[in-house]
Amino acid sequence: MHPHGREQTLLPPEAQGGRRPDSTAMMCPYCEAVLANPAAAQCDSCLRPLPGKGAPTLRVQFPTGELKVAAGQSLVLGRDAGQSPVASTFTPYDNVSRRHSTVWLDQQGTAWVRDEGSTNGTFVNGERLPPRVDAPLRDGDQLRLAADVAGNVMLN
Incomplete structure (x- = not known):
């Protein structure tokens, strides 16, 4: 029987090719x-930025910028233009509404989005957000405004 799962981690370092795993x-x-x-720049579970990555930046890549x-x-x-730079x-x-949604990065490095009561909705990974409710964004999420303005979320 071959070791698998947890048993494999119990082998001495020399049985793992002499290299100790960096847990x-x-x-x-x-x-x-x-x-x-x-x-990754951010933990998938708690959404906190991982150390050693410098100051995080939220980037959203839309087709138009x-x-x-x-x-x-x-x-x-x-x-x-009076409300959105x-x-x-x-x-x-x-x-897309004149004031559609707001994105921000808090001091802990967690990214957020809030629909500002837009007519056609704000969506994260295809799921429509309730109006004026803060929703976390993760690296790799798709942020969509209305039916067809989709952007890719990147945290680094």
Whole structure:
């Protein structure tokens, strides 16, 4: 019978090719969840930024431009240049509200989005958000405004 699962981790280091596994690189230092991607900037479970990655930045790549938000900053997404400094990203889309949603990165490095009562909705990974409710964003999520303005969320 071949060892598998937990038994394999109990083999002495020399039986594992002489290299000791670095167990801390695969766990979140805050919630101790196992990290699916050790190079990730953020824990999938507790959403906290992982150490050694520098100051996190939230980036959302839309077809018409990339938006960047630093820790402690927020950004209104919409077509009204008076309310959204990135309105030009959304002016080609009539179904995006003038003040559609807000994205921000808190001081702990967690990314958030809130629908601002838009007519056609804000969606994370295809799920419509309730109006004025803060929802966390994870690296790799899809953020969609209305029916067809989809952006990819990147945290680094």
